Amino acid sequence: xxxxxxxxxxxxxxxxxxxxxxxxxxxxxxxxxxxxxxxxxxxxxxxxxxxxxxxxxxxxxxxxxxxxxxxxxxxxxxxxxxxxxxxxxxxxxxxxxxxxxxxxxxxxxxxxxxxxxxxxxxxxxxxxxxxxxxxxxxxxxxxxxxxxxxxxxxxxxxxxxxxxxxxxxxxxxxxxxxxxxxxxxxxxxxxxxxxxxxxxxxxxxxxxxxxxxxxxxxxxxxxxxxxxxxxxxxxxxxxxxxxxxxxxxxxxxxxxxxxxxxxxxxxxxxxxxxxxxxxxxxxxxxxxxxxxxxxxxxxxxxxxxxxxxxxxxxxxxxxxxxxxxxxxxxxxxxxxxxxxxxxxxxxxxxxxxxxxxxxxxxxxxxxxxxxxxxxxxxxxxxxxxxxxxxxxxxxxxxxxxxxxxxxxxxxxxxxxxxxx
Numbered sequence: 001x002x003x004x005x006x007x008x009x010x011x012x013x014x015x016x017x018x019x020x021x022x023x024x025x026x027x028x029x030x031x032x033x034x035x036x037x038x039x040x041x042x043x044x045x046x047x048x049x050x051x052x053x054x055x056x057x058x059x060x061x062x063x064x065x066x067x068x069x070x071x072x073x074x075x076x077x078x079x080x081x082x083x084x085x086x087x088x089x090x091x092x093x094x095x096x097x098x099x100x101x102x103x104x105x106x107x108x109x110x111x112x113x114x115x116x117x118x119x120x121x122x123x124x125x126x127x128x129x130x131x132x133x134x135x136x137x138x139x140x141x142x143x144x145x146x147x148x149x150x151x152x153x154x155x156x157x158x159x160x161x162x163x164x165x166x167x168x169x170x171x172x173x174x175x176x177x178x179x180x181x182x183x184x185x186x187x188x189x190x191x192x193x194x195x196x197x198x199x200x201x202x203x204x205x206x207x208x209x210x211x212x213x214x215x216x217x218x219x220x221x222x223x224x225x226x227x228x229x230x231x232x233x234x235x236x237x238x239x240x241x242x243x244x245x246x247x248x249x250x251x252x253x254x255x256x257x258x259x260x261x262x263x264x265x266x267x268x269x270x271x272x273x274x275x276x277x278x279x280x281x282x283x284x285x286x287x288x289x290x291x292x293x294x295x296x297x298x299x300x301x302x303x304x305x306x307x308x309x310x311x312x313x314x315x316x317x318x319x320x321x322x323x324x325x326x327x328x329x330x331x332x333x334x335x336x337x338x339x340x341x342x343x344x345x346x347x348x349x350x351x352x353x354x355x356x357x358x359x360x361x362x363x364x365x366x367x368x369x370x371x372x373x374x375x376x377x378x379x380x381x382x383x384x385x386x387x388x389x390x391x392x393x394x395x396x397x398x399x400x401x402x403x404x405x406x407x408x409x410x411x412x413x414x415x416x417x418x419x420x
Contacts, residue, residue: 040408041357041369045376052383059386060379063261066254071183071333073378074267075100075326077371079349080356081278082322084370087353088282089315090295090362091140091147095154096349099323100342101162103129104331108171111178118175126324132158133320134313141312155346163339172336182332185262186269201259208264209255212272213248220244267329271371274322279367291315295362351398352377355405364409376401 052060059065079096086093103125110121132154139150173179190207192200220240227234235243258264282288290311293301302308326345331337356373358365377398384394 041355041372041376041405045372045379048376048379048383052379052386056383056386060383061257063257065382065386066257067261067265069375069378069382070268070271071265073374073381074182074265074271075330075333076345076348076352076377077271077374078274078322078326078329079345080352080370080374081274081367082319083349084353084356084358084365084367085278085282085291085315086147086319087350087358088295088362088365089291089312090298091312091315092350093136093147093151093316093319094346095136095151095158096319096323096326097342097345097347098155098158098162099129099132099320100327100330100345101337101339102132102158102165103324103327104337104341105162105165105171105339107178107328107331108174108337109165111175112171112173118177122178122328125328126321129320129322129324129327130317131320132323133317136320137313137316140316141309147316162341166337166339168339170334170336170338172331172334174332174335178328178332179335181266181270182329184266186264186266188263201256202263205255205259205263209252209259212255213251216247216251217244270325270329275367275371282367287311287314292363295359295364297363348374348377351402354409355402357405357409359409360406373405 049060079100083093083096106128107121107125110116110124111118116124136147136150136154139145140147186202186205188202188204190203193203193206220243224234224240234240255264258268282291290301290306293304293306294308294311298308327342330341334341352374353365353370354360354373355376356365356369356371358370380397380401381394384397
């Protein structure tokens with residue numbers, strides 16, 4: 001079972017060769033075809049950013065505001081990474097908000113009330129998140145209870161446990177190191193460099209951005225070469241260069257803006273590591289392919305020898321670990337663990353996954369897509385706040401965006417079925 005179909009732009013037939021058939025979910029652009037299902041999310045993200053940049057007179061893309069968007073939404077993006085894997089496998093997790101609350105409360109009790117050294121407290125908290133995930137994974141994978149029911153029960157159980165641990169008061173403050181992880185920025189190790197009318201920017205951050213660009217180009221080039229080596233269709237070289245140039249320009253813009261403010265947020269570094277690691281897990285490992293196989297066709301996965309119960313169990317363990325990390329980040333950002341922490345986080349994480357291209361039936365989705373979906377929600381929140389929109393209007397727009405994303409997924413599936 002293959003993973004989600006990559007975005008491929010192919011040239012029309014030349015030299016008398018057979019023209020590639022038109023496939024569902026694609027549109028023709030000047031003799032080339034674009035896979036809307038996998039590329040549409042990035043086009044939509046770009047259009048939303050442009051729209052709110054205009055509506056806010058450029059305030060959306062100022063260095064400080066970009067930094068705020070990343071820091072203020074980091075915990076939702078962390079949850080979205082785990083949620084996309086759960087949804088790809090054909091399940092759902094409604095408990096992550098409550099797990100964020102209970103693990104943040106546990107971290108506060110260990111570090112503040114009991115005086116445990118912060119590195120050990122973080123390890124214990126992450127281990128507790130893994131145990132919570134194992135608890136839920138057992139009921140789903142080995143006992144056969146639907147994930148919706150198990151995690152709905154978990155939402156109530158772990159919220160009750162949070163209230164039992166914290167009562168009606170918050171616990172804080174956290175150690176400086178934990179606050180730095182949640183709110184801090186990398187130091188200017190190499191000093192600043194002048195950027196003309198843009199002013200000064202941290203040289204170390206700029207070098208990290210250049211390394212990221214080089215890594216992206218090398219990885220995409222190797223993927224393209226591998227696809228060509230297996231005889232699969234690849235985009236024309238000019239289109240490939242254009243895509244790499246656009247990606248490099250985006251990364252460089254973000255890094256320059258962040259380097260002009262307070263350098264790279266530490267949570268961005270953490271997110272980059274998680275996105276890279278989980279992208280490799282999903283796309284390059286046997287375990288990742290098994291996740292797609294289970295969500296795409298459970299019966300075929302069983303017949304192929306996939307140990308479905310084991311894979312599903314570890315998916316929920318992983319979700320518990322990422323929920324614990326998000327709980328630590330959220331509590332550290334507020335500098336206290338509160339009983340209401342994590343409210344509606346599960347809805348934001350699920351929305352990020354579906355807006356980012358996950359299929360309702362499972363089997364389709366990308367980690368980068370989930371991050372993009374989370375950033376779309378973040379930009380909508382931030383942009384509408386900058387223009388003074390009331391909270392009910394923000395919720396209205398977010399709900400419509402989610403509905404449109406799922407409707408688009410259903411529409412492309414129906415077109416594919418009609419064309420089969």
